[in-house]
Amino acid sequence: MSLLSSVTVRDHPDVGSPQPSEVQDLKQSNVRILIDYRPALHQPTGVGEHTHNLSQAIAAEGSCRDVSVTIFSSSLRHRLSPNTVDNAHVVDRRIPVRCLNWLWHNVEWPSIELLAGHYDVVHSPHPLMIPSRQAACFVTIHDLYFLNHPDHTSAEIRSDYPALAEQHAKRADGVIVPSQYTASLVSKQLGIPMKRIILCTNGAPAWRPRSAPAYKGHILFVGSIEPRKNLPTLLRAYRSLANHRADTPELVLAGQISPTGIDELKELEASPLNNKVRVLGYVSRDQCYDLYRRASMVVLPSLDEGFGLPALEAMTVGVPVVAANRGALPETVGDAGTLVDPEDESAIEASMARILDDRQYADRSVARGLIQSQAYNWDKSARILLSAYETAVRHRRGL
Numbered sequence: 001m002s003l004l005s006s007v008t009v010r011d012h013p014d015v016g017s018p019q020p021s022e023v024q025d026l027k028q029s030n031v032r033i034l035i036d037y038r039p040a041l042h043q044p045t046g047v048g049e050h051t052h053n054l055s056q057a058i059a060a061e062g063s064c065r066d067v068s069v070t071i072f073s074s075s076l077r078h079r080l081s082p083n084t085v086d087n088a089h090v091v092d093r094r095i096p097v098r099c100l101n102w103l104w105h106n107v108e109w110p111s112i113e114l115l116a117g118h119y120d121v122v123h124s125p126h127p128l129m130i131p132s133r134q135a136a137c138f139v140t141i142h143d144l145y146f147l148n149h150p151d152h153t154s155a156e157i158r159s160d161y162p163a164l165a166e167q168h169a170k171r172a173d174g175v176i177v178p179s180q181y182t183a184s185l186v187s188k189q190l191g192i193p194m195k196r197i198i199l200c201t202n203g204a205p206a207w208r209p210r211s212a213p214a215y216k217g218h219i220l221f222v223g224s225i226e227p228r229k230n231l232p233t234l235l236r237a238y239r240s241l242a243n244h245r246a247d248t249p250e251l252v253l254a255g256q257i258s259p260t261g262i263d264e265l266k267e268l269e270a271s272p273l274n275n276k277v278r279v280l281g282y283v284s285r286d287q288c289y290d291l292y293r294r295a296s297m298v299v300l301p302s303l304d305e306g307f308g309l310p311a312l313e314a315m316t317v318g319v320p321v322v323a324a325n326r327g328a329l330p331e332t333v334g335d336a337g338t339l340v341d342p343e344d345e346s347a348i349e350a351s352m353a354r355i356l357d358d359r360q361y362a363d364r365s366v367a368r369g370l371i372q373s374q375a376y377n378w379d380k381s382a383r384i385l386l387s388a389y390e391t392a393v394r395h396r397r398g399l
Contacts, residue, residue: 030066031393033058034112034119036130037071037085038097042078043282045224045256046309047142050178050202051125052085057203057382059087067386072116074100091116098156104131105160120396121389127165129172136173136392140200141165143306143327144185145228152227152260166190173392176200176385178307179328198388202309203378209318209370210293215359218252218278219352220295220319222288222310223302225253225261225279230301230324230342235267235277237301237348242276245353254291256282292317297355297362300324301342308332312376315369320362322351336368 035055040048059069073080074093082090093100093115103109108131112122122135127146129137146153146161153161169175169190176198177183183197219238223229231253242248257265257279268274283291292298298314298321305327312332314321321337323329330339338355340347355362 030068031121031390032068032070032119033062033121033123033389034070034072034091034116034130034135035123036125037073037080038075039125041073041075041080043256046307047125049309050140050142053203053205053378054200054381054385055085055088057378058386059085061379061382061386063087065386070116070119072112074115101156101160104128105164120393123176123389127161127168129168134396136389136396137171138174138176138198138389138392139168139172140176140178141169141182141186141190141306142178143182143304144189145304145306147189148304149228154259173395174198174388176388178202179331181328181331182306198385200381200385201376202307202312203381204316204373204376205289205313207289207292207313207316209316213318213359213362213366214294214296215356215362216247216249217294217296218249218291220291220298220314221251221253221255221300222291222298222313223255223300224258225255225264226258227260227264228303228305229255229261229264230303231261231264232267233343233345234299234301234348235273237345237352238277239267239270239273240345241349241352242273244349245356248276249296249356251277252280252291252295253277254280254283254288288313289317292319295319297322297352299348299352300329301340301348302327302329303342305329305332311337312373315373318366318370320355320365321369322348322355334368334372336365336372338365 040052055071062069070089070091071085072091074095076096080090080092105128111131111133113133119135122130122132123138124130125140127139127141129139146157150158150162169192175192178201186192186197187194238251268277292314298319300311300323302324308329311321311323315336321333323333323337323339324342325339338351340351
């Protein structure tokens with residue numbers, strides 16, 4: 001069976017090429033948008049959550065306009081349900097992810113038109129474009145850690161992203177970023193004018209704040225276990241905290257362990273950590289919410305973040321946040337959390353101790369976090385992005 005010989009298309013819109021008479025004002029002409037949904041297909045991390053929630057919001061907003069949204073997937077093992085995103089069509093290809101990525105990144109084939117039909121906008125949730133013959137192409141750059149620390153990334157990202165990201169960003173019709181911090185890096189390091197960069201932040205999850213604090217709850221870390229998350233420093237700070245106080249709550253680490261992150265857990269071999277730390281690996285969204293709900297605090301000592309989704313999730317639930325004063329975390333957290341030097345073990349330990357010992361301080365952090373989280377809204381981000389899509393389509397149609 002050839003690469004292109006089988007395609008599963010559910011509720012797919014008309015994919016015929018537009019006729020000249022169809023090229024008219026966007027209010028009268030349907031805009032067809034395709035979003036690469038693959039990061040959200042199986043055990044989604046932060047990028048997957050961003051992709052899923054943004055797809056939902058764009059499809060919901062698009063249903064009120066003359067806009068159709070299609071989510072695209074390719075995998076041998078994992079199928080995309082036709083009801084994954086309300087108001088969205090589905091194109092599901094049985095092509096291995098790595099195979100398709102290699103072809104797209106190295107030979108820019110097959111075009112999305114061969115795989116899924118014709119679209120006006122094609123949006124990649126990663127820095128590299130989806131090949132298209134005619135669509136306006138958008139890429140998302142969540143951060144530039146892959147460029148500054150390629151040795152800490154997976155083999156596919158290490159081989160393709162550093163070499164191609166700048167070229168693709170310059171060719172794309174728009175570059176989407178989740179924070180002002182990432183926007184400044186993309187402009188400075190990739191040479192992309194700020195006018196071509198679209199700020200599209202994460203939105204707060206649809207979670208209810210917990211009804212009461214958990215002052216004695218576990219200390220929680222949420223995120224992929226990889227070098228930039230700086231877990232060895234957190235573990236040393238936690239060991240010192242546990243040595244100084246017998247009633248220190250357990251530390252829970254929730255997140256997928258990346259191939260580059262295995263060494264990050266070696267600190268657990270040191271007593272007394274092996275009896276005080278739980279490593280859960282990947283957790284579902286329901287499990288994640290429950291972990292937040294029962295936590296005394298969330299600690300995020302990352303060396304670099306393009307946004308810091310766990311900080312927003314924690315604030316939404318009503319959990320105090322201790323976060324690094326680097327990357328986009330200060331921007332995301334604002335004055336709601338405790339910001340620390342992520343390489344200062346003593347500062348991390350002192351911040352955790354203060355939240356455990358000073359309930360008034362913890363309560364103020366919760367109150368500010370709940371207010372801060374309200375600034376992040378998926379619907380607002382969807383409207384910003386749809387406007388950027390429509391502007392690009394108008395430009396291509398000469399309107």
